[in-house]
Amino acid sequence: MITYMLTSQDIEKVQEEFQALVSADNLLQADGHFVSPSRLQAYAQGQLDGDTTDIENALNANPDLRAAHRTMIRNTALFILPEAMAAASPNELPERKGRGCKLSFKPSRAEENLLYLIVELLDFTDSKPETLVVSGTDDRIYQISLPPSRNGIIQVIVEKNSDIVRLLSDPKSEAYLR
Amino acid sequence: MKRIAVYVATTGGPVLIQRITPEYAPQSMICLGRSSEVLPISGDYDDFVKLGSGIIMREFGPFEENAFRLDASGPIGTGRSWQLGVFTAHSVEQNESSALSTPDEADVVLWMTGMVDYDLHIKPVDHIAEKANAAQAEFARWLKDNKRVYAVVPKGNNHKELLSSHLPDGVQILPANRIKEVLNTLNLINTPPETLQINESPKPGRPGWALFAVVAVAFAVILFNLQDFESDNTSIAQAPLNINTEIPLPAPTISTEEEPLEILEPEKNTEELSIELYSKHDDEPVFNFGDHLEFTIEINRDSWLNCFYFQADGTVLQLYPNPYVDEVFRFEANVAYHVPSEDFFPFKIRLAPPAGEEVIACFATEEDITPHLPDPLKGETTGPLPPVIAADIARIFHSAAGDNLAIDEFAFTVEP
Secondary structure: OOOOOOOHHHHHHHHHHHHHHHHHHHHHEEOOEEOOHHHHHHHHOOOOOOOOHHHHHHHHHOHHHHHHHHHHHHHHOOEEEOOOOOOOOOOOOOOEEEOOEEEEEEEOOOOOOEEEEEEEEOOOOOOOOOEEEEEOOOOOEEEEEOOOOEOOEEEEEEEOOOHHHHHHHOOOOEEEEO | OEEEEEEEOOOOOOEEEEEEEEEOOOOOEEEEOOOOOEOOOHHHHHHHHOEOOEOHHHHHOOOOOOEEEEEEOOOOOOOOOOHHHHHHHHHHHHOOOEEEOOOOOOOEEEEEOOEEOOOOEEEOOOOHHHHHHHOHHHHHHHHHOOOEEEEEEEOOHHHHHHHOOOOOOOEEEEEEOEHHHHHHHOOOOOOOOOOOEEEOOOOOOOOOHHHHHHHHHHHHHHHHHHHHHHHHOHHHHOOOOOOOOOOOOOOOOOOOOOOOOOOOOOOOOOOOOOEEEEOOOOOOOEEEOOOEEOEEEEEOOOEEEEEEEEOOOOOEEEEEOOOOOOOOOOEOOOOOEEEOEOOOEOOOEEOOOOOEEEEEEEEEEOOOOHHHOOHHHOOOOOOEOOHHHHOOHHHHHHHHHOOOEEEEEEEEEEEO
């Protein structure tokens, strides 16, 4: 039989690994519901079909899980639109520019309560974003489906008082295209 | 104010065009019943509107806004048979003496189906009998309400199909080959835009309202000059005016006294700036992959040129100037510049996939407006223009050049 003597460094490393596993377990469990990392990753990438209520409940209950979820979205996004630039006037909604894309609003003349949300893709040859995801300062996520881009422009009609507009109006929120 | 209800004929029943609103958004859309539900044909409508790919901006623009929101009372499926109704609805909105209306308030109800091509010809469509059948109840209701009802379809087989569809008595069937016939019948010919001049190539059979406007302006200028001439030269003015007769020029006055010679300024060209693009090919030219594109540019005043290539895939390239052009110069008036040319256009345009409708548009300005253009339009790249710029070229040039701008387009089809 062979026995191994752990050095103090080895013990320290094992403790760290164990601590990480415990943290991950805590992170992925909320209200007794376990969310597997692969499911959370798939959810973050918009690739999860079927009922996702358990994940949404877990995200609502666990701020750390929300932060992890946001990081997953950020790391897999096609485009990131960071904090907004200051609007030209208080009545205007702020514009956002990311690498290779821009997000802005235009008011509708036909319907006062509607806005055109416009995403301009400067490098539109390969990337085909399908969802706009916006994360608030509390890491809560709102998202809308996007139509296919035409000549590098995605245009969506949104209501002025919708959650997505409210969140995008907050310069500290962050938006992602995936 | 004439109130007109415009319906697009569909197999699911007639769809009313409720309103058309100019919008500052980059893309035109068709929305369902004043809601925010966007119909899938919006992309096709956007193409139909845009300068280059479409005809709405060309015929009715320029507009301060880039796009339109069109509200339709019901879904309109795929295909392009909506184009006749939509074009007519835009005409109704642009005409000062008419407005879109609901059928209840309308003086006239139009039920329309047909495609409209780039040269404003009305092209045949499918399912005429089904569309007519789906509208029987509405036809009866409109007639009962004492409305004047027109069913407008392309001439030829579509007309024959409609005649055998047993429409109620009282529906006036209007077969047409060209948009102009429809608008003339409905008294909807619009005044051509005053500020942005769009010339038509001198192709046989191509309708030319803009050309008509240029001719009308030229005729007005001639008439004005004749009137001036009349007041100063009564003896000549009293002579009968015969267009085929050469009008003798007044003999130069020879002074018997030693007076300083009066230096006459060269006669100024009072014509508005205009540009023509044309090719040796016939009406509706068709090229194949591998063909080299050739065309000719002529202007009536010395001008600077900017030319763009609107490709079938939606991308836009700046043809002239571009980095291969050694020296950008002012083009001389009344000279036929053939493209390609070693002098000013030293490269060939070889046509390649994808197939489809393509357009070359040239902008002529008497002043060099390059410093006022955004960087992507300064001819420093051969790649596709950023979509935001490409979608807005006409407005950008109009902003930079003001009224002193002329545009012409050369449209053609590329096939495998």
